[in-house]
Amino acid sequence: MYRYDSYDQSMVDARVEEFRDQVQRRLTGALTEDQFKPLRLMNGLYLQLHAYMLRIAIPYGTLSARQMRKLGEIAQKYDRGYGHFTTRQNLQYNWIKLADAPDILAELATIEMHAIQTSGNCIRNISSDQYAGVSADEVADPRPWAELLRQWSSFHPEFTYLPRKFKIAVIASDEDRAAMRLHDIGLKLVERHGAIGAEVYAGGGMGRTPMVAPLIRDFVPEDEIISYLEACLRVYNRYGRRDNKYKARIKILVHELGVEEYQRQVEEEFAHMRTLGLNPPVEELDRIRAFFAPPAYESDLTQDIDRSDPAFALWVDRQVATHKAAGYAIVNISLKPLSGIPGDASAEQIELVASLAEQYSLDEIRVTHAQNLVLPHVKKADLYAIWQKLDEAGLAEANLDLITDIIACPGLDYCALANARSIPLAQKIAQRFADAERQAELGELKLKISGCINACGHHHAGHIGILGVDRKGVENFQLLLGGSGADDASLGQITGPGFSEDGVIDAIEKVTDIYLAQREGDERFLDTYRRIGMKPFKEAIYG
Amino acid sequence: MKILTGNDLVSGDVIWWAGDGWSRQVGDSIDVGQTGDDLARTEEAALRVVGAYVIDATITDEGVRPAHIKDRIRALGPTVRPDLTLKPNDADAGNWVI
Numbered sequence: 257m258y259r260y261d262s263y264d265q266s267m268v269d270a271r272v273e274e275f276r277d278q279v280q281r282r283l284t285g286a287l288t289e290d291q292f293k294p295l296r297l298m299n300g301l302y303l304q305l306h307a308y309m310l311r312i313a314i315p316y317g318t319l320s321a322r323q324m325r326k327l328g329e330i331a332q333k334y335d336r337g338y339g340h341f342t343t344r345q346n347l348q349y350n351w352i353k354l355a356d357a358p359d360i361l362a363e364l365a366t367i368e369m370h371a372i373q374t375s376g377n378c379i380r381n382i383s384s385d386q387y388a389g390v391s392a393d394e395v396a397d398p399r400p401w402a403e404l405l406r407q408w409s410s411f412h413p414e415f416t417y418l419p420r421k422f423k424i425a426v427i428a429s430d431e432d433r434a435a436m437r438l439h440d441i442g443l444k445l446v447e448r449h450g451a452i453g454a455e456v457y458a459g460g461g462m463g464r465t466p467m468v469a470p471l472i473r474d475f476v477p478e479d480e481i482i483s484y485l486e487a488c489l490r491v492y493n494r495y496g497r498r499d500n501k502y503k504a505r506i507k508i509l510v511h512e513l514g515v516e517e518y519q520r521q522v523e524e525e526f527a528h529m530r531t532l533g534l535n536p537p538v539e540e541l542d543r544i545r546a547f548f549a550p551p552a553y554e555s556d557l558t559q560d561i562d563r564s565d566p567a568f569a570l571w572v573d574r575q576v577a578t579h580k581a582a583g584y585a586i587v588n589i590s591l592k593p594l595s596g597i598p599g600d601a602s603a604e605q606i607e608l609v610a611s612l613a614e615q616y617s618l619d620e621i622r623v624t625h626a627q628n629l630v631l632p633h634v635k636k637a638d639l640y641a642i643w644q645k646l647d648e649a650g651l652a653e654a655n656l657d658l659i660t661d662i663i664a665c666p667g668l669d670y671c672a673l674a675n676a677r678s679i680p681l682a683q684k685i686a687q688r689f690a691d692a693e694r695q696a697e698l699g700e701l702k703l704k705i706s707g708c709i710n711a712c713g714h715h716h717a718g719h720i721g722i723l724g725v726d727r728k729g730v731e732n733f734q735l736l737l738g739g740s741g742a743d744d745a746s747l748g749q750i751t752g753p754g755f756s757e758d759g760v761i762d763a764i765e766k767v768t769d770i771y772l773a774q775r776e777g778d779e780r781f782l783d784t785y786r787r788i789g790m791k792p793f794k795e796a797i798y799g
Numbered sequence: 800m801k802i803l804t805g806n807d808l809v810s811g812d813v814i815w816w817a818g819d820g821w822s823r824q825v826g827d828s829i830d831v832g833q834t835g836d837d838l839a840r841t842e843e844a845a846l847r848v849v850g851a852y853v854i855d856a857t858i859t860d861e862g863v864r865p866a867h868i869k870d871r872i873r874a875l876g877p878t879v880r881p882d883l884t885l886k887p888n889d890a891d892a893g894n895w896v897i
Contacts, residue, residue, distance in 0.1 A: 303849065306812075307812060355809055669877040677872075679879045
């Protein structure tokens with residue numbers, strides 16, 4: 257894992273002290289709320305429905321055991337004993353006191369973490385593949401590039417006041433586990449003629465105008481990625497719609513200019529950039545890359561897993577993925593217990609995962625955009641011991657990518673922007689489909705719920721998506737079908753008029769019944785939908 | 800009736816104007832009539848509240864009830880965590896917001 261150098265540490269420490277002074281001035285009245293609000297947002301501190309909320313950046317979703325443990329301690333000491341893992345691989349605390357915020361940031365700084373650029377119209381936390389570095393299908397570990405982008409984008413003076421927020425994802429596999437094409441810029445590392453570079457996608461995103469990012473350059477050499485991104489951002493910064501918040505994201509610019517014209521302008525800027533010597537020296541990328549060198553895996557480990565305990569075998573089949581090193585496995589920890597809150601983890605659960613990482617996973621944890629956790633380096637021989645400990649802590653649900661592995665934003669239970677509650681709906685859907693055999697029969701089915709049009713719950717990218725809306729003060733839910741955030745990215749289509757909470761659950765049941773009746777071979781729900789189209793589903797739902 | 804709500808500047812807690820100060824209980828709210836906006840400005844300047852705003856509410860058998868679901872959730876707490884609401888021992892507390 258990357259470790260801060262003296263520059264990183266001094267920047268973060270200085271920001272903590274700056275914010276401490278700003279909070280003090282707010283508490284004494286030297287700053288009004290209008291003056292203070294942009295300052296607190298630059299440090300990830302929102303005022304939400306019930307209290308202040310602090311959003312912590314987890315760079316490319318990677319945590320050490322030490323960092324994870326501290327996150328649990330902060331939840332216990334300053335919050336109400338839990339945290340919420342988000343769809344951008346971050347962590348949010350829901351009950352923060354303003355006076356405590358600087359102390360929390362100071363504690364985070366001791367573990368090389370912060371909340372900088374987790375809000376505002378800047379480049380946000382870089383997201384990546386939770387299997388980075390351990391997946392057999394990647395052409396390179398994407399984390400060194402993600403870290404390079406973190407350093408480049410942190411306090412970037414030209415891109416601190418962009419027209420709107422800006423999200424970047426980096427992957428390095430054909431299988432997209434990071435919803436890369438639904439980011440403002442998505443980078444896919446590829447190998448061409450023996451050289452590593454990036455396919456660059458720009459103008460994707462969800463929100464009120466969802467778009468799948470088009471490819472704007474099929475290869476940027478690895479040592480020119482920074483220059484190329486500078487060019488992409490410059491064009492956006494210059495021409496993005498600052499006059500209209502709802503049209504200010506890069507996706508609107510790319511759409512309005514057209515892909516070819518945006519490409520042309522970026523190439524023109526890129527040609528200029530190349531003359532400025534902006535790319536970091538190769539030595540710097542090498543320095544960063546060294547932090548992500550593969551660990552010393554043990555050899556001659558057993559490949560066998562004792563599957564005599566049926567509950568354990570079920571969990572292995574669902575939650576354990578193939579690791580690139582023989583004798584090792586990737587463990588997915590579900591944060592979707594059947595009556596739980598998607599993405600929430602108690603301080604005790606956070607501590608447990610930290611301990612498991614320390615003992616069994618070479619000190620590493622990953623956070624996924626689907627609001628689950630990953631232990632990336634587990635010996636197969638240790639799987640049973642890990643499962644037993646997870647089971648005791650309520651973390652052994654075997655539902656990865658099944659209908660109960662629901663992505664849900666905090667919704668109206670916590671969020672000041674929301675129009676409807678996402679979490680209770682997720683819980684009721686999970687209860688309706690709780691039967692393990694039924695879930696297995698339905699197979700991969702990604703269900704995603706957002707409590708408002710901002711789409712933090714990725715409803716556009718759900719095989720089944722749900723959008724909560726406010727209909728004259730009453731919660732109402734629109735149903736979407738056919739979305740995907742994976743390498744077959746697509747946007748869901750609305751079925752028709754919305755439903756009550758109970759009504760949308762009934763509608764989902766009808767939709768799954770149609771799928772089971774119509775599927776061919778080993779088609780997933782999404783495959784069947786794409787083959788037969790919306791009509792049969794619509795007829796079943798609305799009659 | 801019109802009632803005034805906001806968040807405590809220091810703790811962030813949801814608070815309701817009770818006539819002689821702020822309360823954590825929506826039931827303590829008083830009708831502020833047309834004085835809400837002035838009160839909000841005064842109280843914000845005194846650093847006792849942040850983001851104060853006036854909402855519609857009604858008096859029911861159960862007390863003061865904000866007109867909009869968002870404010871009813873603010874008044875109660877998250878419906879999915881009864882233990883963190885103002886009625887932690889009432890398993891049906893969440894139904895109050897609907």
